[in-house]
Amino acid sequence: MSTHTIKMPDIGEGIAEVELVAWHVKPGDAIVEDQALADVMTDKANVEIPSPVAGTVLALGGDVGQTLAVGSELIRIEVADIGKAPERPAPDKSPASVEPAAAARAAPAATAQKAASASGVRQISAAATAPRSASSPSERPIASPAIRRRAWELGLELNDVPGTGLGGRVMQTDLDAASAKRGSAAPRPAAAAAAVPTGVVREDEQAIPVIGVRRKIAQKMQDAKRRIPHFSYVEEIDVTELEVLRARLNARWGEQRAKLTLLPFLVRAVVAAVREFPQVNARFDDEVGIVTRHGAVHVGIATQTEVGLMVPVLRHAEALDLWAVATEIERLAKGARGGRMTRNELTGSTITITSLGALGGIVTTPIINHPEVAIVGVNRIVERPMMRAGAVVARQMMNLSSSFDHRVVDGIDAARFVQAIRALLEVPATMFVE
Numbered sequence: 001m002s003t004h005t006i007k008m009p010d011i012g013e014g015i016a017e018v019e020l021v022a023w024h025v026k027p028g029d030a031i032v033e034d035q036a037l038a039d040v041m042t043d044k045a046n047v048e049i050p051s052p053v054a055g056t057v058l059a060l061g062g063d064v065g066q067t068l069a070v071g072s073e074l075i076r077i078e079v080a081d082i083g084k085a086p087e088r089p090a091p092d093k094s095p096a097s098v099e100p101a102a103a104a105r106a107a108p109a110a111t112a113q114k115a116a117s118a119s120g121v122r123q124i125s126a127a128a129t130a131p132r133s134a135s136s137p138s139e140r141p142i143a144s145p146a147i148r149r150r151a152w153e154l155g156l157e158l159n160d161v162p163g164t165g166l167g168g169r170v171m172q173t174d175l176d177a178a179s180a181k182r183g184s185a186a187p188r189p190a191a192a193a194a195a196v197p198t199g200v201v202r203e204d205e206q207a208i209p210v211i212g213v214r215r216k217i218a219q220k221m222q223d224a225k226r227r228i229p230h231f232s233y234v235e236e237i238d239v240t241e242l243e244v245l246r247a248r249l250n251a252r253w254g255e256q257r258a259k260l261t262l263l264p265f266l267v268r269a270v271v272a273a274v275r276e277f278p279q280v281n282a283r284f285d286d287e288v289g290i291v292t293r294h295g296a297v298h299v300g301i302a303t304q305t306e307v308g309l310m311v312p313v314l315r316h317a318e319a320l321d322l323w324a325v326a327t328e329i330e331r332l333a334k335g336a337r338g339g340r341m342t343r344n345e346l347t348g349s350t351i352t353i354t355s356l357g358a359l360g361g362i363v364t365t366p367i368i369n370h371p372e373v374a375i376v377g378v379n380r381i382v383e384r385p386m387m388r389a390g391a392v393v394a395r396q397m398m399n400l401s402s403s404f405d406h407r408v409v410d411g412i413d414a415a416r417f418v419q420a421i422r423a424l425l426e427v428p429a430t431m432f433v434e
Contacts, residue, residue, distance in 0.1 A: 004053050004077045006037070008061075008068050011047055017069045018042045020062050021212035025075075029057045037075055040068070041212055046339060055079035065211035143170040146197050154179050213307040224370040227286060229406045232365045235418045239381060240396040242428045249322075258326035262378065263301070266353060267325050268431050269424040270376060271297050271318045274351070277417040280374040281350050284408050291373070291408055300349030300369050301329055303336045310336045311369055313349045353378070364401045373405035374414075376421070 011018065018040040025037055032054045040047050061073040068074065141158040143151070147170055151158050154175060161178045163170040210218055239262070246260050254260075274281040274297060282293045297318045300311040312332035317325060335341050352369040355378035366377040379399040386395040400421065404414040424431045 001078050002081055003058060004055065004079045005073055006049075006051065006075045006077065008040070008070050008072050008074045009049065010070050011040075011042065015042050015070065017067050018047070019212065019215065020064055020066050020068055021046065022064060023060060025057050025060075027057050027059060031055065031057060031077070041216070042343075049074065051077065053077060053079050065209050065215075141170055142168055144201055144203075146201060147172065147175065149196055150175055156182070213305075213310070217308045220370065221367055224367050228368050228370060230365070230368060230403050231406045231411065231414070232401060232403045233411075233414050233418055234363050234399055234401045235422055237398050237400055237422045238386070238395050238426050239398050242425050243381070243396050245428050253323070257323040258330060260322060260326050261329075262381075263329055263353065263355065264322045264325040265425065265428065265431070266376070266378065266421075267299055267314065267317050267329075268322065269421045270299065270351065270353065272424055272431060273417055273420040276420060277413055279409055279413060280404065280417050282373050282408065283350060283371045284373050284405060285371060286407070294350045296350070298348055298350045300352035300372070301332055302352060302354035302366075302369075303333050305337045305339075307339070310341065310346065311349060311352060312336050312341055312345050313347065315348070351375070356380075363399055366401060366403050368403055368405055373408040374417075375403050376418075377401040377403070 008018065019042070020038060021041045022039040023037075024039070025031055025035075031037070031051050033052065034050045036048050037051050038049045040049060055077040058076040058078050061075055062068050141161070142163060142165075143158055148158065150172070151161070151170075156175065156178055158170055161170050161174050164174055165171045242262075242265060246262070246265065250260055278293045278295075279291075281297055282291050284291045295318075296316055299314040299317045301314055302309060302311050312335065314320075314325065314328050314332065320328065332341075332345065335345065349369060349372060351372055352366075352375045354364075354366050354375060356364070358380055360378055360380035362379060364377045364379060366375045368375050377400065379401055381396050381398045383394050384397045385392050386397070387393075388395070400418060402414070402418055404411075
């Protein structure tokens with residue numbers, strides 16, 4: 001048998017290190033060639049590392065959440081030597097004499113181990129059950145909030161009360177005994193404003209490591225807020241006519257083409273508006289001080305997944321019709337939620353649209369997808385009474401919440417851009433007039 005060491009492969013694109021997000025094997029597992037060993041991640045794209053050999057896992061090269069450099073040890077596998085006859089053990093000439101000798105040598109060690117184990121258990125048990133002596137002033141006694149409150153009311157210092165509970169915890173019986181022993185001291189009156197807990201007091205907590213996609217999201221959001229001076233602009237839009245058009249198109253073409261949601265119409269409105277305001281369809285490299293305005297409109301579609309928010313890219317939205325946009329958005333959303341996105345599908349957007357759907361709220365302040373300079377946020381549609389031609393009528397209203405990079409986009413240009421989108425959505429026929 002020999003040991004085969006698998007090193008972290010070079011994934012390409014100049015990547016020097018990756019994050020280990022999942023192990024599919026553990027030490028002692030028998031594996032076959034091409035079996036998945038681990039998942040690593042870079043730039044939100046998961047990469048599966050297969051095994052080039054068959055054998056038994058000896059050791060893992062890192063823990064989940066750890067960053068590994070390309071070329072570092074990933075895993076060690078014991079493999080059989082090809083063409084080498086297996087070694088045979090030497091014949092046992094006197095089994096009757098060898099076995100008792102081996103048993104005799106093993107017996108003292110086993111007896112000692114058993115004794116040490118039993119001693120350890122007794123010591124732990126004694127430590128857990130023995131009453132705690134009075135604590136020194138620097139120690140904080142172990143007690144629940146209710147016990148602390150009762151001790152204060154009785155005028156007792158918890159440091160002076162020996163605890164008989166697990167680990168020296170002060171119990172109610174300990175307070176009663178200390179109070180009876182003290183005898184003459186009158187209890188303190190309870191404060192009127194403080195409430196004594198009567199239900200179940202919870203002291204549990206859960207530590208959740210921030211790893212994988214969640215870590216990348218956290219780093220990206222922190223970087224965006226730190227580097228970009230955001231300002232948000234919110235506008236109310238009447239989408240009544242748009243909703244009528246959408247319903248008619250779905251009734252006519254829904255079974256033959258993709259179902260239309262609000263997003264394809266919004267994408268089309270954004271494509272039309274950026275022709276007049278190219279400064280919002282841009283990426284700002286603030287390290288070299290260059291803003292690149294793009295003719296192509298690559299729309300990032302913010303998508304909620306089980307592992308967090310991902311932004312797959314709808315490429316060349318300016319060249320797609322409504323149904324093509326709807327089909328591509330559906331494909332990208334399914335791929336993101338299924339964890340099947342490639343790095344190319346998650347990079348290169350020039351402007352982003354984000355929507356919480358029915359949970360969109362009244363107003364949001366979306367964070368710009370760095371290094372872009374604008375993001376358009378969709379809030380929920382609600383029916384509200386509105387004044388039209390002197391009469392109160394029910395209309396479908398929606399707020400559009402957008403954020404801009406104030407280093408690149410002036411407030412007046414941002415407002416005019418959103419107003420251009422509003423005009424297109426409120427009179428949807430104008431979106432189809434070139």
